[in-house]
Amino acid sequence: QQPVQSPQAVILREGEDAVINCSSSKALYSVHWYRQKHGEAPVFLMILLKGGEQKGHEKISASFNEKKQQSSLYLTASQLSYSGTYFCGTESNNDMRFGAGTRLTVKP
Amino acid sequence: GAVVSQHPSRVICKSGTSVKIECRSLDFQATTMFWYRQFPKQSLMLMATSNEGSKATYEQGVEKDKFLINHASLTLSTLTVTSAHPEDSSFYICSAGYRGRYGYTFGSGTRLTVV
Numbered sequence: 001q002q003p004v005q006s007p008q009a010v011i012l013r014e015g016e017d018a019v020i021n022c023s024s025s026k027a028l029y030s031v032h033w034y035r036q037k038h039g040e041a042p043v044f045l046m047i048l049l050k051g052g053e054q055k056g057h058e059k060i061s062a063s064f065n066e067k068k069q070q071s072s073l074y075l076t077a078s079q080l081s082y083s084g085t086y087f088c089g090t091e092s093n094n095d096m097r098f099g100a101g102t103r104l105t106v107k108p
Numbered sequence: 109g110a111v112v113s114q115h116p117s118r119v120i121c122k123s124g125t126s127v128k129i130e131c132r133s134l135d136f137q138a139t140t141m142f143w144y145r146q147f148p149k150q151s152l153m154l155m156a157t158s159n160e161g162s163k164a165t166y167e168q169g170v171e172k173d174k175f176l177i178n179h180a181s182l183t184l185s186t187l188t189v190t191s192a193h194p195e196d197s198s199f200y201i202c203s204a205g206y207r208g209r210y211g212y213t214f215g216s217g218t219r220l221t222v223v
Contacts, residue, residue, distance in 0.1 A: 032212065040216075042214050044211045087151065
């Protein structure tokens with residue numbers, strides 16, 4: 001019942017772009033994206049509600065395809081501070097489950 | 109922004125004792141709180157969902173008698189690990205939200221070590 005995230009890991013040079021995908025087999029109410037740095041709690045990035053929203057947050061944006069129950073997180077012109085593990089969380093039937101995470105490393 | 113306070117941040121306890129972890133929403137009413145467990149380099153595994161005023165819903169495989177969850181008010185949920193054993197050592201983290209419409213905010217987590 002956990003959403004499936006891909007890729008598992010990605011290494012970027014500063015300034016490069018990346019896309020992280022999240023898919024679910026369940027009908028979703030919303031998709032949430034979080035970033036977690038080592039030893040810290042996950043930090044909320046954005047929420048996409050049912051209705052096929054696309055949202056932006058600085059150079060990080062995301063889309064939600066309700067029909068396919070898929071969401072993608074777009075990181076453009078990556079910065080060193082973007083490094084961390086990104087989790088998508090899918091909400092349905094009053095539960096909130098997370099994908100396995102995508103470890104993003106941005107190098108100078 | 110929404111703030112969730114989780115205490116303690118670290119706890120070491122002896123095998124067989126109980127530990128209580130508190131999760132408080134400081135500036136909003138949390139209609140729903142989730143409790144997760146995270147092992148090193150792994151994802152957040154949902155343990156239980158707690159709605160204010162009702163019993164927690166536990167995930168399959170999570171012992172409700174061992175992991176007692178109480179959501180007594182719209183700002184406080186507690187997780188009590190009873191008769192802790194070394195295999196219960198993990199990072200426990202809560203998240204809270206108001207009907208999920210504005211995302212869920214995580215507490216800072218509690219690293220439990222059972223010796």
